[in-house]
Amino acid sequence: MAIESLLLIAVFLPLFIAPVVGFFARSLSLNVAWIGIGTAITSASLIGRIIKLTKGLPFVISYNWVPAFDLQLSFLVDGLSLFFGLVITCIGAFVLFYARFYMSLKDENGRFFAYLMLFMFAMLGTVFSNHLLLTFLFWELTGVASFLLIGFLYNKPESQKGSLMALIVTGTTGLVMLLGILLAKSVFGTYDLSLLIAQRDSLVVVGALPTAVMALMLVGAFGKSAQFPFHFWLPNAMAAPTPVSSYLHSAAMVKLGIFLTARLFPIFSHNPYWGDIIVTVGFITMLIGAVYSILSHDLKAILAYTTVSQLGFLMGVYGLGHMQLLEHDFFHILNHVFYKASLFMVAGIVIHIVGTKDIRKMGGLFRIAPFAGMATLFACMAMAGLPGTMGFISKELMLETLLHNAQSHGGIAWVWVGTIIMSAICLFATSLRFFKTLFMGTVPLDLKDSLHAPGLWIQLPPLVLASCLIIFGLNPELLGHALAGLTVSGMHAIKMSHLALWHGLTTPFLLSLTISGLGVGLYTLFERKHWQMEIPKQLRFDTAFNNGLEGLATLSKRLHSWLRLDQSQDYLGIVISYIVLMSSGFILYYLPLSTIRFDWIRLEHIPATVIGFVICVFSIAVVTQKKWTTRLIALSVVGFFISFYFVIYRAPDLALTQMLIESVSLILMLLLLSKIPKGMAIKEEASVYTGAKKRVVLLISVLSGFVMMIVLWFLLSDPPATKLGDYFIDKTNSLAGGSNAVNTVVVDFRGFDTMGEISVLVIATLGILGLLMRWQGPTEESK
Amino acid sequence: MTTITILIVGVLFSTSVYLILQRNIIPILFGFSLLNHAANIFLLAVSGDPTGKKAPIVTLLGESYVDPLPQALLLTAIVIGFGVTAYLIVLLYRIYLSHSSTNIEDIYND
Numbered sequence: 001m002a003i004e005s006l007l008l009i010a011v012f013l014p015l016f017i018a019p020v021v022g023f024f025a026r027s028l029s030l031n032v033a034w035i036g037i038g039t040a041i042t043s044a045s046l047i048g049r050i051i052k053l054t055k056g057l058p059f060v061i062s063y064n065w066v067p068a069f070d071l072q073l074s075f076l077v078d079g080l081s082l083f084f085g086l087v088i089t090c091i092g093a094f095v096l097f098y099a100r101f102y103m104s105l106k107d108e109n110g111r112f113f114a115y116l117m118l119f120m121f122a123m124l125g126t127v128f129s130n131h132l133l134l135t136f137l138f139w140e141l142t143g144v145a146s147f148l149l150i151g152f153l154y155n156k157p158e159s160q161k162g163s164l165m166a167l168i169v170t171g172t173t174g175l176v177m178l179l180g181i182l183l184a185k186s187v188f189g190t191y192d193l194s195l196l197i198a199q200r201d202s203l204v205v206v207g208a209l210p211t212a213v214m215a216l217m218l219v220g221a222f223g224k225s226a227q228f229p230f231h232f233w234l235p236n237a238m239a240a241p242t243p244v245s246s247y248l249h250s251a252a253m254v255k256l257g258i259f260l261t262a263r264l265f266p267i268f269s270h271n272p273y274w275g276d277i278i279v280t281v282g283f284i285t286m287l288i289g290a291v292y293s294i295l296s297h298d299l300k301a302i303l304a305y306t307t308v309s310q311l312g313f314l315m316g317v318y319g320l321g322h323m324q325l326l327e328h329d330f331f332h333i334l335n336h337v338f339y340k341a342s343l344f345m346v347a348g349i350v351i352h353i354v355g356t357k358d359i360r361k362m363g364g365l366f367r368i369a370p371f372a373g374m375a376t377l378f379a380c381m382a383m384a385g386l387p388g389t390m391g392f393i394s395k396e397l398m399l400e401t402l403l404h405n406a407q408s409h410g411g412i413a414w415v416w417v418g419t420i421i422m423s424a425i426c427l428f429a430t431s432l433r434f435f436k437t438l439f440m441g442t443v444p445l446d447l448k449d450s451l452h453a454p455g456l457w458i459q460l461p462p463l464v465l466a467s468c469l470i471i472f473g474l475n476p477e478l479l480g481h482a483l484a485g486l487t488v489s490g491m492h493a494i495k496m497s498h499l500a501l502w503h504g505l506t507t508p509f510l511l512s513l514t515i516s517g518l519g520v521g522l523y524t525l526f527e528r529k530h531w532q533m534e535i536p537k538q539l540r541f542d543t544a545f546n547n548g549l550e551g552l553a554t555l556s557k558r559l560h561s562w563l564r565l566d567q568s569q570d571y572l573g574i575v576i577s578y579i580v581l582m583s584s585g586f587i588l589y590y591l592p593l594s595t596i597r598f599d600w601i602r603l604e605h606i607p608a609t610v611i612g613f614v615i616c617v618f619s620i621a622v623v624t625q626k627k628w629t630t631r632l633i634a635l636s637v638v639g640f641f642i643s644f645y646f647v648i649y650r651a652p653d654l655a656l657t658q659m660l661i662e663s664v665s666l667i668l669m670l671l672l673l674s675k676i677p678k679g680m681a682i683k684e685e686a687s688v689y690t691g692a693k694k695r696v697v698l699l700i701s702v703l704s705g706f707v708m709m710i711v712l713w714f715l716l717s718d719p720p721a722t723k724l725g726d727y728f729i730d731k732t733n734s735l736a737g738g739s740n741a742v743n744t745v746v747v748d749f750r751g752f753d754t755m756g757e758i759s760v761l762v763i764a765t766l767g768i769l770g771l772l773m774r775w776q777g778p779t780e781e782s783k
Numbered sequence: 784m785t786t787i788t789i790l791i792v793g794v795l796f797s798t799s800v801y802l803i804l805q806r807n808i809i810p811i812l813f814g815f816s817l818l819n820h821a822a823n824i825f826l827l828a829v830s831g832d833p834t835g836k837k838a839p840i841v842t843l844l845g846e847s848y849v850d851p852l853p854q855a856l857l858l859t860a861i862v863i864g865f866g867v868t869a870y871l872i873v874l875l876y877r878i879y880l881s882h883s884s885t886n887i888e889d890i891y892n893d
Contacts, residue, residue, distance in 0.1 A: 599785045600786070601784075604834060608784055609787055615791050619795055619798045619817055622802065628809060642823070645791070658861060661865045665865060676879060676885060688807075697801060701798070701801035701804065705794065709796075716832075723850050723852070732841050746855050750855060757863055764866035767870050771873050
């Protein structure tokens with residue numbers, strides 16, 4: 001198959017599988033996960049095939065989508081996107097496998113696995129998209145999918161809070177990124193990433209505007225990757241089911257910010273602020289995450305903060321690279337993916353066993369879950385950076401780069417060396433604590449009875465992932481060789497230094513020894529204090545964020561209650577007076593004085609005048625009379641006299657219809673009023689307006705009558721030269737075969753109108769029936 | 784002739800708006816009915832001054848008849864207006880049964 005079709009299938013397969021998974025969940029229950037696993041493996045193998053076919057050379061696939069917006073369905077296949085595509089699909093397969101045994105039958109599994117597939121699609125779309133707008137679309141789609149997944153247990157308050165926080169933070173920073181993208185179009189003239197990367201040498205990236213583009217897009221990356229000051233959403237997102245945490249919040253989604261930074265690296269790394277911004281933000285995040293991780297006691301929160309820390313580290317990799325080209329950035333990413341995904345899976349298993357999230361209440365679980373224990377041992381070794389793991393090599397490489405930088409640049413670079421050493425010490429202590437507290441020692445007394453061993457299968461994915469850390473840690477060249485095929489020109493050094501297990505007795509190694517010693521010291525110190533320290537309240541950004549949200553809600557509530565009126569009648573008055581004001585303004589402005597005609601009342605108008613007088617007097621009586629019966633009679637008189645007025649207008653059909661309908665209306669109203677007892681009249685008195693309010697209502701009604709008079713007056717002063725009616729008069733005999741033009745219009749010329757009229761009557765009848773029948777319903781039930 | 788029609792339309796609109804803005808469902812119903820009449824007469828007035836014209840029953844072409852189109856539209860409007868009024872009456876009846884009050888404030892506060 002051609003690369004085009006391979007890629008399209010690899011990317012879009014999860015999207016099409018998502019509804020399938022949702023549909024079959026009813027019959028297949030949890031086994032529906034196998035469909036998802038199959039999809040993930042298919043996509044992964046297709047991506048593997050593409051790697052073989054392209055041999056690491058960039059390849060662009062483009063289709064027009066919305067040419068008016070300059071939007072193309074354009075995909076860029078190169079080392080970076082292929083690497084991330086592989087990570088997403090492979091880890092996805094592991095997570096789905098884990099979720100198959102993690103989720104229970106009671107959960108809505110169809111929804112869960114469908115969301116996961118949707119998320120996988122959004123991730124693949126983001127990493128492969130070549131068009132910046134397309135990147136943004138997929139980027140926000142990952143945010144939406146993550147919102148759905150974090151809020152999967154939607155009736156738990158922390159899920160609601162966490163999902164909303166994640167959505168707001170990543171969504172808002174995503175919008176900032178969109179600003180950057182739009183600005184990039186006007187600065188560089190294209191949305192096309194491959195073009196931008198190809199032209200990177202001739203592109204002017206220095207100056208105010210390009211720097212703004214870079215900064216805005218980096219804000220998006222920082223938000224997604226939970227970098228300081230947006231780091232607080234990630235620990236709150238831990239309300240999600242653990243497979244989600246393991247996938248989205250360690251391996252996949254939070255890596256998108258890293259991905260975007262890597263994507264932009266060839267374009268912007270020549271900008272003088274590139275390194276400073278990223279390294280500062282990244283290393284502050286790294287330190288904060290590491291310190292907070294040791295101060296947390298919730299199992300998943302600890303992992304979340306170590307993730308934050310490691311994400312800061314990965315950001316830093318790209319910030320430091322600007323002085324030379326990048327080396328081994330994929331190695332760092334893979335190290336984190338392996339150990340963090342497996343640790344999250346273990347955390348899910350452990351929380352399931354002991355039924356609590358507080359790490360201080362756990363212990364001695366090795367005998368119950370030996371494979372999870374092994375996985376944790378490997379993963380914690382990697383997190384602590386002990387020799388023989390990928391974590392060790394990753395840390396050594398970073399220290400070496402930093403030391404090299406510090407020696408050549410001095411100054412602030414030494415601060416970064418200090419930062420990474422401090423973070424490494426904290427992470428070492430956290431790793432030690434994580435493994436020791438969970439799996440060593442004795443089982444706490446209150447847990448002893450409730451423990452039950454987890455199944456074998458659920459322990460498999462973390463063990464496999466964690467074993468990779470050791471395998472590639474002992475044979476780094478194995479991985480280095482594979483990753484060498486995924487280099488991106490302009491980003492990676494052409495010839496990478498060799499990865500080796502043992503670099504000799506170098507400064508980084510000595511530093512590593514120091515870190516281990518100090519880490520053990522820190523652990524002992526905290527152990528003696530029984531882990532009673534908490535993250536200081538003032539430094540918890542999430543509470544500040546929530547307070548801000550609540551403040552906004554209070555503000556809008558106050559504004560609403562200030563603007564709100566309690567009764568619809570008051571709204572109606574406002575609406576009517578608004579119409580009156582608007583139309584009178586319009587009339588005053590366009591007053592066609594020249595055409596206005598006044599039609600004096602003459603002798604032959606006497607019948608019309610009498611009838612009109614009666615209508616006016618009795619309609620005023622409807623307003624002024626006190627008793628309902630008198631009012632009703634007045635209303636009837638108005639109705640019947642209007643039918644006389646129709647006679648004067650030479651409209652016999654109208655007069656007849658009006659008579660008929662007036663009689664029926666009168667009967668209906670009498671029926672209604674007969675139900676209302678006389679005593680209600682007293683209550684009615686209370687609802688009559690008095691004082692200023694009465695005058696206001698009076699003014700509004702008189703003005704609206706006046707406006708209607710003026711409108712009609714203008715309308716009649718300037719009648720059109722030809723009327724449609726003349727045609728009907730002409731043709732009523734010849735075309736419709738009837739002499740009464742009104743009748744032929746109703747049934748022949750405008751028959752569809754009549755049909756509509758009949759439908760309205762039917763609908764009104766049905767509505768009336770419904771109203772009356774529903775009233776009888778409850779009384780029968782209550783019998 | 785048109786002057787009288789204009790005056791009737793003005794009075795009918797004023798009284799109906801006044802009634803509709805009341806706080807009791809019965810005056811609102813009456814106001815709605817009057818508003819119906821007001822709109823009908825407004826529409827009919829558009830056919831022009833009927834003085835010296837014949838009803839649109841065509842026996843001899845060339846004579847002066849009133850415009851049949853507004854009348855036809857009005858015929859529809861009267862019937863639809865009745866349908867809506869009937870619905871409103873029953874709706875108010877139901878509201879009264881549920882709340883045993885005709886006062887809108889009471890109905891809201893229930």
